[in-house]
Amino acid sequence: MPPRSRRNQPAHRDGANEAARLATRLQTAGYTKRDIARIIGRDPSLVSQFYTKNKGASFATALREVLTAIETGGITDVPELAAIAARHITRRTTASGTRARVRTKAVLITPTGSGTGRVGAQAIASGSTRLRPLIAEAARQGLRLAFTVRLAKTGYLHPSGSRTDSPGIRRGVIQRADHTEERSYGSATSGGFDATDFARRVDAAAGDVTAAVHQWLTETGRIRPDAEIIYLEVRTWRPR
Numbered sequence: 643m644p645p646r647s648r649r650n651q652p653a654h655r656d657g658a659n660e661a662a663r664l665a666t667r668l669q670t671a672g673y674t675k676r677d678i679a680r681i682i683g684r685d686p687s688l689v690s691q692f693y694t695k696n697k698g699a700s701f702a703t704a705l706r707e708v709l710t711a712i713e714t715g716g717i718t719d720v721p722e723l724a725a726i727a728a729r730h731i732t733r734r735t736t737a738s739g740t741r742a743r744v745r746t747k748a749v750l751i752t753p754t755g756s757g758t759g760r761v762g763a764q765a766i767a768s769g770s771t772r773l774r775p776l777i778a779e780a781a782r783q784g785l786r787l788a789f790t791v792r793l794a795k796t797g798y799l800h801p802s803g804s805r806t807d808s809p810g811i812r813r814g815v816i817q818r819a820d821h822t823e824e825r826s827y828g829s830a831t832s833g834g835f836d837a838t839d840f841a842r843r844v845d846a847a848a849g850d851v852t853a854a855v856h857q858w859l860t861e862t863g864r865i866r867p868d869a870e871i872i873y874l875e876v877r878t879w880r881p882r
Contacts, residue, residue: 661698664705665689671712673720676768680848681708681723682731686768704730724848751776755785755880763872769850773876777851780878781841788828788835789855790875792816795823797869807864822872827864830879837878851876 668678679686682701692698704727711717711726751757759776780787795817800807802815802823816824828834843854852871859865 659692659696659698660702661705662692664702664709665692665698667709668705668712671709677720678705679771680720680769680850681727683724683728683849685771701727701731704728721846721848751779751783751785751878755780755783755878757785757878758875760875761873766852766871766874770852770855770874771849773851773874774844774849776876776878777837777841777844780837783837783880785837785878786828786830786834786881787837787840787876787878788826788830789877790824790826790873791855791859791871792818792822792824792873793865793869793871795821797865798823798825799863799865824873827859833881834879 665675665678668681669675673681675686675689678689682689682704684701688697707730708723708727711723717723717726757776757780759773761770761773765772777787795802798807802817802825807825815826818824840854840858843858844851847853847857852874855874856865856869856871859869860867
């Protein structure tokens, strides 16, 4: 029999590292890997790598402080725990002592302010965190933004093309054969949305872009509270 692939085997067979042990305690306390990822401001896949690739050493202090806050302080709210964790998370440094770049896909915003980010079902399930840097940078530059969402037709509260909904014209709507529908909200013509406001919404949702967009759509009476976003696109531009 050929040897098993080592790709998915834990880096340490003797036991989980400290980050993994702390994450396990948090899960025992009722938090999911997605919750833990939101608390430390990272993708859930990194939490899984605490177990499979021996990662997470730089988050151990933050996770210990979070557990202390839960067990002795009675704090259970994820955004509050994220604020506690943030005080104990520092960026990696290079050999020369400078801050290392975050290993993630580059956020490309052109000199005209044009930038686009798209995520599908898998990324949406983990909070569309890859879109957070795009929104944050757009807010820093004072840009405008628009977004497109896709969900089941029954999830929308207004018929496609309704002027109560945005954009109010059918050319901003794409019908899909699987009974889902894409709708665009905001444009350069309509002025779009203030990126700073959306960045605040994302921060309030502990970095969960999906939750922030879903909350806006629900608050403004555009979708049903139980509607599930299955595609999300964010576009930015510089206001004239």
